[in-house]
Amino acid sequence: MPRTLITGARNTWCPGCGNFALQHTLKNLLSDREKEGKSLDDVVLVLGIGCHAKIADYLNINSFYSLHGRSIPAATGIKLANPDLTVICCVGDGDAYAEGLDHLIFAAKRNIDITVIVHNNRVYGLTTGQYTPTSPIGFKGRSTPAGTVEYPLNPVELMLASGAGFIARGYTRKMKLLKGLIRAGIAHKGFAFIDVLQICATFFPATDYYDSHVYELPATGSGDFEAACALAREWDYNSDAGIALGTFFTRVSPSFDERMIPVLAGEEVRERAIRELFDARM
Amino acid sequence: MPRTLITGARNTWCPGCGNFALQHTLKNLLSDREKEGKSLDDVVLVLGIGCHAKIADYLNINSFYSLHGRSIPAATGIKLANPDLTVICCVGDGDAYAEGLDHLIFAAKRNIDITVIVHNNRVYGLTTGQYTPTSPIGFKGRSTPAGTVEYPLNPVELMLASGAGFIARGYTRKMKLLKGLIRAGIAHKGFAFIDVLQICATFFPATDYYDSHVYELPATGSGDFEAACALAREWDYNSDAGIALGTFFTRVSPSFDERMIPVLAGEEVRERAIRELFDARM
Amino acid sequence: MNEVSVLIGGKAGDGINSAGAMVAQLLNHLGYRIYLYFDYPSLIRGGHNFAIIRGSERDVGTCRNHVDFVLALNEETIERHKEKYTQKTVFISNRDLIKNGAYGIPVKAILAEEKAPVIMGNSALIGGFAKAAGIEWEVVDAVFRRHIPKGADLNLAVAKKAFDLFDPVQLIKKSENPPQPLVSGNEAIGLGLIRGGLDAYVSYPMTPSSGILHFLAEQKERFGITVVHPENEIAVILMALGFAYAGKKSAIGTSGGGFCLMTEGLSLAGMAEIPIVLVVSQRTGPSTGLPTYTGQSDLQFVLHAGQGEFPRMIVAPGDAQEALLWSETAMDIAWKCQCPAFILVDKTLSEGTYSLDPAAARNTYGAGPLLWDGKIPYRRYEDTASGLSPMAFPGAKDAVVKVNSYMHDEAGITAEDAEISNQMTKKRLKKWEYLIEVMQGYPGVLQSGKSDASTALLCWGSVKGVCEEAAAELGLRVIRPVVLAPFPIDKIQKALMGVKRLIVVEENVTAQLAALAERHGIIIHEKILRYDGRPFTVEDLVSRVKEVGI
């Protein structure tokens, strides 16, 4: 009997929130996975704190609802503990690009085999609308009512510079593409990063802007680093330019969890080692 | 009477440590500054924790000897508090690329007018030789006696992706160049980043390697971003390649401290504002 | 009737908070003192929000269980709060959404008639309420014009339509008090900091402290301050310390989780002797807990946070008025004693709205911070009789200002030998004594209620309001330390004279003030604790006190 994928928890996202599209996409991917005969018991969702993270309550799979900005190291621990698990992080832009940016960069650097999906609504949703590192300059949020004076970070560029092996960008209103990207990210052996432009109906309702600026990349998954860099710079999360959606870059290399697999030692082996060590110390 | 630039504190760096070159360079720059008739009272050194940070005790100028990884936000506060100060951060690679990487990236993003000098010895010196984010893969440190399984970060590339307006690389055994770079970094209005390959005589004695691989860039200060990226990738802190020294990139834009200058209000103005506010609330 | 409680409820996003504020202003202009409690879950739209506005002729800072009026924007409001209704409760409701509501208002029709947008529906309910409560139209008109300057006419037109529908049902008597400003606890803290000389507020958003950030960011031009929202809380405290090192008065605001990330910076402030004010607004823990609900469970954490031992001041105001006063004071103390000063509050206080007396007494400044006299060489950590070293800031002529997180000598240079360690630790101890001495001069313990009662409630922070009302009802004394560190044990002992039975009242699990008092030899007879994120109500507390026995 296929699993009921949605819990009974009451959904509290605002009407029109892009998180619905993300939840729907993940649900469909899980259901596909089940149909392919793979177990859902091996899937773990790791979340930060924010509107995005409520997906922990809504999807009926294993989940670690962690701390603001800290889902990625938790996910890293989980994957290292049990490399058979499929570990997916749903994080916010405040979460992953501000509070816990270092963890994102180190996950990419290490090439730990997890998939990070950034619900990038370019605002702190749950705390009612402050700017994030990807808000455009001049953004009037509640902590910057006169407008920010900082240019946004370009997370795609940052991930390229950090050694990520799978880098993509999706959009919550392009659900077919989104599903393909997340599926490919999960399938990618190694660290996968997907920045998802997510509509925040309440604090960053950029639907019209995105709709008129996004375009889909032709091929999926190129290993051409320079080309990826150029593409990443086309739209810098601030300028008025075409916004490429799709896979910017892929390259497979040994993952951190593969390289770190310990040779397990039972209690007896350990006790022997301890005895030997004691012996060497006298 | 010119100030005595070196304190009486006993110097405890190992013989052959590259920090001597950095201290000497800074001392000379300070002394030049004094000769140019500028005051040293306006210079503030902000330090992390590590071998590099001991320079706080050795140079006889204002200093904030802060926490491991946290000098950059302290420096940001100082500069915002008093934009007339010249604020220089001496940080370690463990300091700025591991413990506190996010602060470095945000300083670049904001374009706060401070100069960050990374004493990049590619090892945790003071804690006796563990790998850092710029140690080459396979590095056998005390936390990784079997060798690391991670590729290093390329800080130059990361800084380019973060929007830094002045990016340079120096080497402790090229003191003339080093002095020029730091001088230019300080003169740069906005965030300046200088990665300094610093010899660690005890845990990362790479003198021969660096000596045979470094070369100086011809021009200083180009605004060509693509060229800078290509140059940054030439040596990725791991590969066997030529190591460019000099200024990779410069671009001037309004600094965070300039944009954030508050219009000061005296006590009377404040009390009036409070009274108005009370009035509006009843 | 010299007191009234109004509940207004609806979905998140319905504007309950601002509608509640309008009701509060109506009562304010009838001469009532106000307390507004706003209850909402952690989400942006949907979910149930409600506000209880309590007006009283006396100062008030808590809710009662029953309400006199219910303004229901949806059916759920009526369903949810049944235990608060009495025989006399009057229901004003949106007839379009609520079947069988008494005093149903045809909101949709009114809005259509006036061509008003949906959000103005709340004005219809307020209009209906005003009439039912017998509030004169002149008062409604005046309050709308003052508080919704943009669109007052249209809102008033909508309100008037509903006003004209009913006859008065339950009259709220006018009082003689003049109206007072209504401010939230968070705003009061912000204003207190401004009065204390704040130059820079640095904060990362975290409920329930974010209101301070939003308020000060909004007002920063008027007050001439810098407001920074950095990448995370670690950056927050280090930036604030950077400001202070450079001579600018800074404060930070956060809640428990964010405070965790500041503890390393706090210990740095302790060692480097850098003044800083920290506002920690508590919510229900542990961890993310209930982000929008209250609690008093971080007292011991704030008391002991940071490795090593260093002096700190902790003050826990009980309402907005005290928050205003003590925030100003905290800044003064931080700089006078060169140590961290905490303002420890909670969701109830931070996000509650209170009447404030704008003419109340302010902090009286003594000498202000001890400043360098210019004699060189400057030594940041000069060992003096009081333990206080004169301050200078970078930029000062010929001062080499060295602050240091390591053990250091008087000049601020790292020192590792036993002798200097001993000396400088003792210097910091002297400063601790100095702080204790300075705090003697402040009313660190407040006593209220029946002054000769032999049973007393011992409490701290925002439960002030509820404890005082319960005590009034039961004839008890209330002893409340406002200053929690340095612990004002002498003043408490004095306040305890004649007390035979001491009942602690706290909103936490382990009775943290009780532990602090016990550690100082005070015997606690009973503990009344609540820990579901909801503040005590008067009836609640009265019955709990009766349960344990007076």
Add this chain to the structure above:
Amino acid sequence: MNEVSVLIGGKAGDGINSAGAMVAQLLNHLGYRIYLYFDYPSLIRGGHNFAIIRGSERDVGTCRNHVDFVLALNEETIERHKEKYTQKTVFISNRDLIKNGAYGIPVKAILAEEKAPVIMGNSALIGGFAKAAGIEWEVVDAVFRRHIPKGADLNLAVAKKAFDLFDPVQLIKKSENPPQPLVSGNEAIGLGLIRGGLDAYVSYPMTPSSGILHFLAEQKERFGITVVHPENEIAVILMALGFAYAGKKSAIGTSGGGFCLMTEGLSLAGMAEIPIVLVVSQRTGPSTGLPTYTGQSDLQFVLHAGQGEFPRMIVAPGDAQEALLWSETAMDIAWKCQCPAFILVDKTLSEGTYSLDPAAARNTYGAGPLLWDGKIPYRRYEDTASGLSPMAFPGAKDAVVKVNSYMHDEAGITAEDAEISNQMTKKRLKKWEYLIEVMQGYPGVLQSGKSDASTALLCWGSVKGVCEEAAAELGLRVIRPVVLAPFPIDKIQKALMGVKRLIVVEENVTAQLAALAERHGIIIHEKILRYDGRPFTVEDLVSRVKEVGI
């Protein structure tokens, strides 16, 4: 003579620590119990390092003021320690560097003769010491061969040259005890964790905890564990919690500053009920303080760290033997009670070297962690009588394992209403009671010294050794809680029977154990505190006790 103290000193980088270890092994092979104290400033080369090796026929865990032998690698060593010399102190020194030294050894000449590298100079001093102390060459030969397998011949040749220079001066009597393994406190902790079933050790280097990281990283293949050194301490604790969530036993190690950064993760562990072992090794604070010196100033911080309230276990072993035992136990408790378990030590214990009895009793496991029986639906936070919910891990068939930092229901889904908050908070309270019950079964308070003495020393952690020796000398009782949370008040009360005068001995400023005891109604009569980063010595403490009066 049934006890001996040897001081060896030189510049940082001279290999004082390993030379000290060789001296310790010589004494070990003479049948002595060993304590080695290593003193060094925070730097890599230069600066003065010294080790004191104390051998005794009884167990030993502290130093005395005087030393019997000094092995001086430089002049500074002789100068610095004058207050430790007695009439009988024998000086073995490097004649090339030290003028006027008695028993000067021509190190340079010996090395030249043997064509040995500079670093082997230490072997010459050890050889000279052995002869002066009357240690037979066979013992020296055996010890060198065991402990310097590579290059033993050359080292021995060098040592022999010096050995042959002198006649015995002050004989160290051989004892009948067999040698025992010498391990550092950090190694003992590592081994205890391994015995407790450690799967993963996650740590960011920080003195004095780094030794555990280095040791376990070095040994990870032999023990079959994962060792991770991540980007910072925040990542450390989150990774460790990730491991535990996935069913792997994890531990972290740090010191105060790094622990600050873990407090948010700690509170998460409390709310999400994830087992984790935390080793916090204290150094002199506040802030960076004295990184390589000792202190006991983080007890209250560790007790209260993290927002909100949740159960935690804290154990403070007194020496390597106890560290071995209690580290194993801590892992057991963490998993049995699904809560954080702390091993709170300090520089003295972490970096001291102790004799260990390898055959000493181990933790006796009871049932182990409570595991899910497979009945669906799995609910991670099932509310049971004990408060403990059965554990399952992701990957388990049909278990949906949801852990949550928010207030949550039994299934782990966020819940914000008062009723569930109340229920689940009470569930965690029951678990707290359960932890208290479990800890009843452990010897949480140790008593030693004169059992009917009416004056007792109350202490914790590494001051064990010095308190026991001082008590023996003065005829006092020693009462030492090893478990500090849940505080074993009943056991302490029992141990206090007949005590009329209680003197607390701690290495901090504010007497933190005293505060904890006072909070539980225990009356402390005197406090003996030291806070210069140096551990008490026996004479020190004896005279301080005499000062306050027995």
